[in-house]
Amino acid sequence: MLSIKSALAIPFAKRIRKSVLKWANNPIETQEKVFQNLISEGAATVFGKDHDFVSINSYGDFVKRVPVRDYEDLRPYVERSVNGEEHILWKGKPLYFAKTSGTTSGSKYIPITKESMPTHVEAARNAILMYIAETGNSKFVDGKMIFLQGSPILEQKNGIQFGRLSGIVAHYVPKYLQKNRMPSWETNCIDDWETKVDAIVKETLPENMTVISGIPSWVQMYFEKIQQKTGKNVGDVFKNFNLFIFGGVNYEPYRAKFENLIGRKVDSIELYPASEGFFAFQDKQNERGMLLQLNSGIFYEFIKADEYFDNNPRRLTLKDVQLGVNYVMIVSTTAGLWAYNLGDTVEFTSFKPYRVIVSGRIKHFISAFGEHVIGKEVEQALQEATFDTNIRVTEFTVAPQINPKEGLPYHEWFIEFENEPENMAALANELDQSLQKQNSYYFDLIKGNVLQTLKITPVIPLGFQTYMKSIGKLGGQNKIPRLSNDRKIADALSELKLVK
Known part of the structure; x- marks a missing residue:
């Protein structure tokens, strides 16, 4: 028998699915609205004035005025924001800077604003609700949920908070999930990873774990420690564990190992979150690829990966992409990133709706x-x-x-x-x-x-x-x-x- 919470989750999930499908079924129009809003809001910023946003009336104008940049090219603007200046890349000051350890640029500080922060939270929520709407499975909302993540402790400087994205997002767990959430705040704040995983194992072993989430390689470490401590498969320790949520890397190389550690198959939801934005999530259990988030204040451009290092590669919008082609993904966002090269490469797996897989990194080859x-x-x-x-x-x-x-x-x-x-x-x-x-x-x-x-x-x-x-x-x-x-x-x- 369903609890009140799990019973209410089903109509709520169906309502959210309806709103998601509304923009997913009108992709070009949705992206055009996002583009127009970004240019309008960005016109009063230092970046917007430097690039003459007031005279941008079309995507073609944008391409002429705003070149594709990676983090190093954007760094002078970011540093001014970090130092507390206002209206540099986006209006006002960022709420946060997500600190990432870039593979090519050392530490990076990615802005997160009042406008962009809710899109991270909504996309993560919607991924779970779309799963409930599709499968009718909502029992897991009554159990305990864990996300293996970085420390939620944030530093403050010049009126802006700094931390890891997963630590920032930890502050936005909805109230109705806070009682279900694990590990404890104290455990989440442990810096040393091995000590932290040991503490998580100790905390979670007696609990009714139903959802486990994180990067597969680190969840694997957690599962192995559970198996070592109990001598049992994870699925026998957590009998109601039936949903694995992951992102960051392709799950397929880990799938056989995970099923062996768990002892059975469990449903999974793939996410595509990054400090720069929450770009996609798996919206169907039996469809390849993740639903591209077109209504999240992110305007997308794509460059064919095999043309990327040419002198003047062609920039494409959503309406010009093809299935099965490897593209470098370029984004402009309500966090103040403009024609920004994430470094990720994606392939489209469907157009109705637009779904992608992450195929790699343009600098990792x-x-x-x-x-x-x-x-x-x-x-x-x-x-x-x-x-x-x-x-x-x-x-x-x-x-x-x-x-x-x-x-x-x-x-x-x-x-x-x-x-x-x-x-x-x-x-x-x-x-x-x-x-x-x-x-x-x-x-x-x-x-x-x-x-x-x-x-x-x-x-x-x-x-x-x-x-x-x-x-x-x-x-x-x-x-x-x-x-x-x-x-x-x-x-x-x-x-x-x-x-x-």
Whole structure:
């Protein structure tokens, strides 16, 4: 029998689904309204005056006046905001700066404003409500929910608060969920990740956990500690756990390992949140891709990834994109980001409505020999090679080996296995065949004897956690790049390889 709270969740979810479908079914018109509002609101800012917003009457005008920027290009404006100046990128001062550890720019400070903050909260809420509306499953709202996240402790400077995005969002948990939310505030404030996970395990073990959420690699660490402590599968410890919410990385490489740790399949919802905005969430259990958030104060542009490094790549709006093409996503937002390159690449999986998958990072690829292998390709190769086998992978990353001791150069895959394959060479061959099939440049390099087939270097148990700890990035929102164009990560992991 449903409780009052879970019973009320169903009509509320259906009402929200109706409002979501209203803008999702009118995508171009919705984006045009967002664009016009952004230009109107941005005209009085320092950035708007520098770029003559008052004379922007069309998207074409915007393209002429506002070049695509990454964080380094925007940094002078951001620093003025950080120093407390008003009306720089958006009206007034930001409410927050989300501090991120950029992979290419060191620490970044991403503004979050009075207008942009609610969109982060609403999108996360709507993802759950769309799931309830689709499945009719609302019982989980009566149980305990956990999100493995950064510390909610914020610093204050010049009237603005600074912290990790997940820590900022922790302050916006709706009242009706606060009794259900875990871990405790005190535990959430623990900085050391391993100490924090141990405390979370202790707190959650006696509870009726129904929803667990976080980046898969760090949830996996939590699950493993539960299994070690109890000797049971997570699904037996938490009998009513039936919804896993995740974001940050592709879940597929982890799926087999998770199902083994849980002991059964559970429903999952994929999210695409970032400090710069909440861009998409999975709106259907059996549809590939996530619903692009078109009504969240974010105007989207796209550049074909293979044209991005050209002198003057063409910028496209939503109406010009194609299915299955790898695009760099560019955003302008109510947080004051303008034609901002997130660094993410996406592919569209449907147009009715517009859904995307995150295919990788424009700066995370291997092209040491002109092959331009991307994250989606290595993840798909691993998925295909281990499908219908008992091979379970804990973590992996790939780097080029340009100067091997003997033979031709190759791609080196560092893989931490839960259970190793009986035939490592056969797995390497399967991976290589899949990559050749997906990437014609890689195929040509193998067939032309420029590269030899890839090699696998097994990593010791907990090797990736050891590496992340060594660079001070264990836990939180940190994740290991799938691909590197150099040997920095590879050389560190070579010290952690499994020797037999």
